[in-house]
Amino acid sequence: MNILALITLFLLQKDMLMTNRFSAALAALLLTGSALMAQSKKPIDAIKADDIKKDLYYLADDHFRGREAGTLDELKASVWLAEQARKAGLEPAGDDGTYFQFFSLIRERVSxxxxxxxxxxxxxxxxxxxxxxxxxxxxxxxxxxxxxxxxxxxxxxxxxxxxxxxxxxxxxxxxxxxxxxxxxxxxxxxxxxxxxxxxxxxxxxxxxxxxxxxxxxxxxxxxxxxxxxxxxxxxxxxxxxxxxxxxxxxxxxxxxxxxxxxxxxFSESFTYPSVNVVAKVKGSDPKLAGEYVVFSGHQDHDGVRNVPGVADSIYNGADDNASVSVALLAIGRAFRRQPGKRSTLFIWHGSEERGLFGSTWFADHPTVPRESLVAVLNADMIGNNAPDSAALLGLIPPHLSSSALAKIGLEENRKGPGFKLDTAWDKATHPEVWYFRSDHYPYAKKNIPVLYFSSLPHALYHTPGDEAATINIEKLTKIARWMYATGFTVSNLAERPAMEPGFQLER
Ligand SMILES: [Zn+2]
Missing domain, CATH: 3.50.30.30 (Glucose Oxidase; domain 1)
Structure with a gap:
């Protein structure tokens, strides 16, 4: 029996032990011991390539018809994600005790x-x-x-x-x-x-x-x-x-x-429902549990499009962004096994592809106090391109929102996967303005420290060819573990990472 299995068994017994005061005291004593032990060895193995693969193939399957924002398909994918979060033992953290935060999407088009x-x-x-x-x-x-x-x-x-x-x-x-x-x-x-x-x-x-x-x-x-x-x-x-x-x-x-x-x-307009899925793991430190490390991604993609001359019509968005959606589930399972001192919040944003709407909405209407969000670790597309390289954005001024957070992200890469990190896409001069094209941006605008993990775009980006079979599961798992390790360290810091003085994005 290894140490991880021992701790798991121990946590299972915890509820039974809480039957009287003596047992509670004993449990507290033992838990402190196990937490100390686990502190040095966090359950990173809880993030399993097999789980990630299974979830990815389900979420990026044709049955979700490309998860387009404002459609039944996005809602169905959201219900599935919430159900997986529940099965993973994450608590609901959306509106009114649910896993959901709904908002209205307004569509206008030429009639x-x-x-x-x-x-x-x-x-x-x-x-x-x-x-x-x-x-x-x-x-x-x-x-x-x-x-x-x-x-x-x-x-x-x-x-x-x-x-x-x-x-x-x-x-x-x-x-x-x-x-x-x-x-x-x-x-x-x-x-x-x-x-x-x-x-x-x-x-x-x-x-x-x-x-x-x-x-x-x-x-x-x-x-x-x-x-x-x-x-x-x-x-x-x-x-x-x-x-x-x-x-x-x-x-x-x-x-x-x-x-x-x-x-x-003539023009016409429609109002559709869109939704963020929000779940949490409560922190273990009573003083710090009121603060949240946020893991962020988007669950929507581009839906069904009949482009003349293109046979496949379903934009499955396996990399963009089923890859991160399933990584968040895996990270949630690891935190569930061993919470950090701070709480962790998991947000599967809706309507990212239509204009970062889910994250804009949540940053404007957070379901926990905005000041309690200590860092947002966002990711978008983490399963493609060269196996040994990735990008971490939010490191280069004016995109650097927190040196302390950036340092942890880099350090966890060094200790963990050791990816060669691209720096070009983080620069203010990059023509693709990649930094502004994912869900950390609305949070950075609210002066919350952010990091953005990505394996960057590729030939299949926003095409029907972005399918589960093209995803490098091993790389995806490595980036999920890197995000997890970064968040785990942040969740256990004595002081929350400070904002960079004078932080000001160029747009
Ligand atoms: Zn995306």
């Missing part, structure tokens, strides 16, 4: 009833026309085709519909060459400018590069945009006038002199 025609050709929305932003507009105005947007005069386009072809000319952003980014970047670059010159609608006509991003763009824009009360990312209308993307074959038509655009654009 399919919108109509667009030029001359006697009607364009079918999402098949041969994309309308960029929700809004209401009626346009009946002549089209002016322009070759050079930067030299166009207000006199030429005021009160008219301006049409132009997509072009990367003059745009410095290197991402403009990525097919799925190209059109959006060009629209962002030109639409405001052209609207400021008095255009009443703007038509962008596709070229070959834009065409490569068409399928994804129809999906994205048809879906519309999402917000919650308190959103950190405010969807701002670019222009207030309709922005329309037509495919390449419409070019001769918009170039013909004397053409007229008739468009009636």
């Amino acid at each position: 399919n009833n919108s109509t667009i025609s030029i001359g006697n050709r009607s364009f079918h929305l999402w098949q041969d026309a994309i309308v960029y932003e929700p809004g209401f507009a009626s346009v009946d105005a002549p089209i002016v085709f322009i070759n050079d947007a930067d030299t166009v005069s207000a006199a030429t386009i005021k009160g008219k519909v301006v049409a132009l072809q997509f072009s990367a000319k003059g745009i410095n952003d290197p991402r403009v060459q990525v097919p799925t980014r190209y059109a959006g970047i060009v629209v962002n670059y030109w639409a405001k400018y052209l609207a400021s010159k008095g255009a009443v609608a703007i038509i962008f006509v596709g070229d070959e590069l834009a065409q490569k991003g068409w399928g994804k763009a129809t999906q994205y824009n048809n879906r519309g945009s999402y917000q919650i009360e308190g959103s950190l990312f405010h969807r701002q209308l670019l222009t207030g006038v309709p922005i329309i993307w037509l495919q390449q074959d419409a070019l001769p038509l918009v170039q013909q002199p004397g053409q007229q655009l008739k468009a009636h654009i």
Whole structure:
């Protein structure tokens, strides 16, 4: 019998011993002894690759249909996670004694009833026309085709519909060459400018590069945009006038002199429920149990999307972020076996993919006092890329929220998995602004120390190919143990990790 098994048996007996005062005193004495023993050897073996694998294959299975925020699929996945948390012995820590914290997700999109025609050709929305932003507009105005947007005069386009072809000319952003980014970047670059010159609608006509991003763009824009009360990312209308993307074959038509655009654009909005799953393990120290070390991830992903030319329609998000969701369950089991002095809070955020909404909501409406959150250890995608490397973000100013916390994260990597740590993605100059794209961000905004564990994006990122079979279970288990060890150390510190003086994120 090894020491861990001994402690487990002992804890099982604890309830039986609590039958009279003498036994309680004896139990307390013995527990102190076992806690001291366990202190030096935390039950990191409670985090098992087999459990992680089993949970991952279940959560990333097609039966959850990609866990899209605001749908029944996200709710079903949330119920499953709460049930696993309950089975692991974690206590509910959501609203009103439940495992759940619900919030409302507002979706706005361009209505399919919108109509667009030029001359006697009607364009079918999402098949041969994309309308960029929700809004209401009626346009009946002549089209002016322009070759050079930067030299166009207000006199030429005021009160008219301006049409132009997509072009990367003059745009410095290197991402403009990525097919799925190209059109959006060009629209962002030109639409405001052209609207400021008095255009009443703007038509962008596709070229070959834009065409490569068409399928994804129809999906994205048809879906519309999402917000919650308190959103950190405010969807701002670019222009207030309709922005329309037509495919390449419409070019001769918009170039013909004397053409007229008739468009009636309508929008619609929906309110959906979304949910955070919240559970806890109570700390062992009566003085520190009122403070929480938070383990954070998101349970939602991108749902079902029928992209033309792509056979698989379910975005299982095995890495993003079933990997972390199941790691949190494993970490919970380890804390359940031996709590830290502080309490631990486990939050499976909803609606991360739609704009970090679950974490924004929880940071605004925490179910425990906000001052009691001593650190947030967030992770997003921890099961892919090279087996020997990973990233820990929140180490490099201005992202460094707490040197004390950062030091522990690094030290636990050194003592444990020994990953080669990428530093590029943590830099304020990184074009992907990765630091701002996961659930620690709303907490950092509230001046709570954070760390962000990730194995970074890869070729399958946000594709239907992000499936359980592509996950490196061993690596996932190592990162789960590293997160656990970091949190365990923080939960037992005499003093909570201090915020970095003058901490100020660049956005
Ligand atoms: Zn994610």
